[in-house]
Amino acid sequence: MNRAIRLGLLVLLTAALFALSLMAGKQWIPLDAWFGHDPRWAIIAELRIPRAVLGVLLGAALGLSGAVLQGYLRNPLADPTVIGVSSCAALGAVASIVLGFGAGWLGQFGWAMAGAGGAMALLAMLTARAETPVVFVLAGTVLASLAGALTAFLISIAPNPYAIAEAIDWLMGALTDRGPDDVLMAAPFIGAGVLMMLFTGPALDALALGEDAARSLGANLGRLRWQVVIGTGLAVGAGVAVTGVVGFVGLVVPHLLRPVFGAKPSALLVPSALGGAALTLAADSLCRLAPGAGEVRLGVAMALIGAPFFLALLFREGAKQWR
Amino acid sequence: MALTLDRVTIDLRGRRVLADASASFAAGRITVILGPNGAGKTSLLRAAAGLIAPSAGKIAIDGRAIAAMRRDDRARTIGYLPQSGDVAWNMPARDVVALGRLPHRTSMADDIAAVLSAMAATDTEQFAERRVGELSGGERARVLLARVLAGEPQWLLADEPLASLDPAHQLDLLDRLRGQAARGVGVVVVLHDLVQAARVADEIVMLRDGRVFASGPPEEVLTQQHLRDAFGVDVLLFADAQGRMLPVPAGRLESA
Numbered sequence: 001m002n003r004a005i006r007l008g009l010l011v012l013l014t015a016a017l018f019a020l021s022l023m024a025g026k027q028w029i030p031l032d033a034w035f036g037h038d039p040r041w042a043i044i045a046e047l048r049i050p051r052a053v054l055g056v057l058l059g060a061a062l063g064l065s066g067a068v069l070q071g072y073l074r075n076p077l078a079d080p081t082v083i084g085v086s087s088c089a090a091l092g093a094v095a096s097i098v099l100g101f102g103a104g105w106l107g108q109f110g111w112a113m114a115g116a117g118g119a120m121a122l123l124a125m126l127t128a129r130a131e132t133p134v135v136f137v138l139a140g141t142v143l144a145s146l147a148g149a150l151t152a153f154l155i156s157i158a159p160n161p162y163a164i165a166e167a168i169d170w171l172m173g174a175l176t177d178r179g180p181d182d183v184l185m186a187a188p189f190i191g192a193g194v195l196m197m198l199f200t201g202p203a204l205d206a207l208a209l210g211e212d213a214a215r216s217l218g219a220n221l222g223r224l225r226w227q228v229v230i231g232t233g234l235a236v237g238a239g240v241a242v243t244g245v246v247g248f249v250g251l252v253v254p255h256l257l258r259p260v261f262g263a264k265p266s267a268l269l270v271p272s273a274l275g276g277a278a279l280t281l282a283a284d285s286l287c288r289l290a291p292g293a294g295e296v297r298l299g300v301a302m303a304l305i306g307a308p309f310f311l312a313l314l315f316r317e318g319a320k321q322w323r
Numbered sequence: 324m325a326l327t328l329d330r331v332t333i334d335l336r337g338r339r340v341l342a343d344a345s346a347s348f349a350a351g352r353i354t355v356i357l358g359p360n361g362a363g364k365t366s367l368l369r370a371a372a373g374l375i376a377p378s379a380g381k382i383a384i385d386g387r388a389i390a391a392m393r394r395d396d397r398a399r400t401i402g403y404l405p406q407s408g409d410v411a412w413n414m415p416a417r418d419v420v421a422l423g424r425l426p427h428r429t430s431m432a433d434d435i436a437a438v439l440s441a442m443a444a445t446d447t448e449q450f451a452e453r454r455v456g457e458l459s460g461g462e463r464a465r466v467l468l469a470r471v472l473a474g475e476p477q478w479l480l481a482d483e484p485l486a487s488l489d490p491a492h493q494l495d496l497l498d499r500l501r502g503q504a505a506r507g508v509g510v511v512v513v514l515h516d517l518v519q520a521a522r523v524a525d526e527i528v529m530l531r532d533g534r535v536f537a538s539g540p541p542e543e544v545l546t547q548q549h550l551r552d553a554f555g556v557d558v559l560l561f562a563d564a565q566g567r568m569l570p571v572p573a574g575r576l577e578s579a
Contacts, residue, residue: 208414212369212405213404216401216402218426
């Protein structure tokens with residue numbers, strides 16, 4: 001089975017999960033309601049389509065960022081949380097909730113993006129002189145810890161319990177009740193970030209041989225670093241800004257796809273974007289299908305689906321994928 | 324054709340690692356760079372490959388400064404085999420070799436032909452589908468050499484390619500470098516082993532404390548006095564069947 005067929009199957013899977021995401025919910029809406037004049041169409045058009053589109057965007061952003069960061073850092077443990085962009089975006093959003101400035105969705109989005117942008121600028125500055133990924137990881141990890149601490153600090157000085165509840169609720173991450181406005185705000189940023197990341201393939205491949213060999217092969221590591229910082233920053237920052245912090249996708253998706261598409265970094269980029277979208281759609285559908293009045297959190301569902309897959313993969317493949 | 328370093332000085336993180344070094348590497352010949360640890364061998368090689376910029380001096384191929392070459396152009400001209408044999412991802416050997424084609428903007432057919440020919444030249448076809456993590460040290464060294472050869476460079480710069488190879492594989496790898504030189508490729512290789520250096524070198528550049536200490540044909544450079552001064556060791560010289568004098572370290576000098 002060649003690559004095109006595998007990729008085609010992944011596209012079909014993603015499309016099927018997109019359709020499932022439109023049907024699944026507290027109110028199950030079967031396929032035949034999509035045609036004709038079914039009153040339930042309003043649910044699909046106004047709630048579920050934006051939610052599913054946002055799921056695709058977020059999943060693609062996280063999956064692709066994971067693949068790019070693992071390739072760039074040459075480390076299978078890397079994921080978007082490593083570079084601190086999610087934490088800083090979360091810090092921005094929590095600041096706007098707790099301190100009450102920039103009220104409303106647009107304000108919160110703006111503050112989250114400002115947090116992500118600040119993280120990107122700091123990362124770029126800290127790593128500008130050293131072309132080695134180690135500085136990148138260290139700077140990102142420290143940034144994530146700092147943002148985490150500041151977020152906790154802000155929550156602890158919150159003026160009232162409602163602000164605390166709202167901040168914590170937001171931090172858990174969900175696609176619940178997101179509308180077309182959220183999609184329109186996030187899409188341009190995620191689109192630009194994804195596009196930038198899709199062009200990193202050849203340089204990431206060369207980097208598999210080490211930095212010297214990569215540069216001797218003509219790779220421009222300075223430009224690559226910018227592509228990684230800005231690409232993941234825009235895509236993950238905008239994703240976090242509208243959905244809250246959703247983990248796991250970026251770490252797991254490239255690992256799930258390596259046995260299918262091979263370990264070469266460039267061969268994993270497009271599949272990881274699709275796989276991230278598929279996993280997010282599946283997890284979000286599961287959220288809504290769970291019994292009870294409320295919804296399970298997206299992050300929880302993500303771990304419930306992804307972790308068993310991942311463990312099964314570990315059992316089957318051993319360390320073969322990673323040497 | 325010649326790759327020349329003209330009075331090159333290199334500073335790394337404020338420390339001078341190479342001072343006023345001049346050397347010339349000829350196409351079709353094997354030049355061995357020798358010297359004790361910390362003498363500046365790797366820095367010289369990396370500078371010659373265009374990977375670090377000298378703080379003074381000029382590095383050029385037939386008068387054309389490599390600093391002025393386009394990135395891809397330089398990558399197609401100079402192949403660099405780093406000392407570390409690490410491959411970050413457990414890819415099939417064929418994919419690793421194909422990375423050598425990255426700087427080329429040629430047709431798929433040309434790429435495939437170059438990869439196959441590089442794998443033939445290194446006897447690596449039989450494990451094309453195996454992942455690098457499953458190869459032995461000797462097999463992996465050949466795959467990584469094939470990676471450089473797939474780029475069809477005019478210059479092949481290798482940093483201690485014999486490290487971690489057993490004697491049979493060392494001889495095998497040196498034969499393959501010799502084969503490349505016979506095809507007109509200029510081979511520059513950093514070695515630690517004096518015997519292998521004497522065996523394979525057409526020219527030797529010997530470094531000490533960041534300076535070129537001696538250079539020329541092996542019989543002129545690998546003298547007992549030079550080796551005593553540069554490495555602080557006494558050597559015994561044995562003649563091999565071809566009449567080459569092979570220096571074997573016999574003891575450390577008291578003063579060293």
